[in-house]
Amino acid sequence: MTDPASAKWIVFDIDGTLTSSVNVHQEAFYRALQAYGFTNINTDWGSYKHFSDSWIFKENYQLRYGTDNSPSELIQFEQAFDEAYRNVIGTNQAEVVPGARECLEELERHRVPFCFATGSMRSAAIHKLGAFGKSRYLSVLATASEGYTREEIIRYAMKLAAEHNGKSPDSFSRVVSVGDGLWDLRTAQGLRYEFLGIASGDQAGRLRQEGAVHIIRDFTDPAWKALLL
Secondary structure (H helix, E strand, O other): OOOOOOOEEEEEOOEOOOEOOHHHHHHHHHHHHHHOOOOOOOOOHHHOOOOOHHHHHHHHHHHHHOOOOOHHHHHHHHHHHHHHHHHHHOOOOOOEOOOHHHHHHHHHHOOOOEEEEOOOOHHHHHHHHHHHOOHHHHHHEEOOOOOOOHHHHHHHHHHHHHHHOOOOHHHOOEEEEEEOOHHHHHHHHHHOOEEEEEOOHHHHHHHHHOOOOEEEOOOOOOOHHHHHO
16 A cells, blocks of 8 residues: 555445455344334335445434434444444354455555545454455544434545545545445445445446446456556
């Protein structure tokens, strides 16, 4: 993640993009919402205004109490989520998407800087990145613990990447967002970033319908190199 000669920067989602952790995450998240005392939980996660753990908690809190949660209550919820996540994942490590580890290593070799922006709360995101065995990745990780919307989270990730590489945030003349979901694509479109989708089957079809041009099943497809390197 050293500053390269070019001004290209890569922003990675994590769940479903770098790790096959969507089902585990969603199960733990639902358990945490229940443990916090919420009922009649809408589990159509994509129907919420923003797709992040903190925002979905915020909406459920507003629905139950008619007011916004406080920062301390979000911290309490994250503790409940962390416990639920650890109960679901057990002693297992997050499963890495095929080729993802090699992709990150090759980007480093080519001195292309990257960062991570996820709708997951930080505790679980740290565990997922732990599957790559490189603690330095955590210095450029932004999560739902630092922002409610995907835009806020990505902007914070880019700020961390700029500081890590000794650059200013406005030095990002070309940014490529890599993600698996419609929310990743829509956020990239809103920020006017290029987009690489990690998807197959119906999900790939939905991304194409929304305007995604570059889509691969996983990082064993060398087509990612044309856009990221």
